[in-house]
Amino acid sequence: MRxxxxxxxxxxxxxxxxxxxxxxxxxxRIWAGILAAGLLCWGLGAAPAGCGREGLDLADRLAGLLCGSLPLAVVCCLLPGAFGGGDIKLGGAGGFFLGWRAVLAAGALAILSAGAVTAALLLSGKVSRRATVPFGPFLCLGMAAAWFWGEELALWYVGR
Structure with a gap:
């Protein structure tokens, strides 16, 4: 089922x-589908790599929902237009699917990869400083990687 x-x-x-x-x-419908898949995985006991046999409990998943969406929402309130509503909802749904440790790793990977690509685009002259770059693909990339290595990255970061 995993x-x-x-x-x-x-x-x-x-x-x-x-x-x-x-x-x-x-x-x-996309973020709602991810949330529904997270509910299915919770019911089946399927979880990202590194979670062990017991998987993720509901508290880990709900904390992931908050860790995936709340930071984006706060940044969006402080810097209007920094993220779209779809990014915020996708982050929350992905957090429910992955759990809080893996979604924190996903967010870090997304921000680092988005920053690197945006810097390369700016330096190459392909975009101007006023251009916007969609964040969703980077968030998706970070979440996909976090399924496989998120728990390990989070534990490595905290020194365990």
Missing amino acids: TVCLCIFLLLLARAAAEDIARREIRD
């Missing part, structure tokens, strides 16, 4: 990234 959950998750992430690139929008 493989089924992973396939659903990766397909929905790919769809979210493609929509954000093409339309600069992540539709509600």
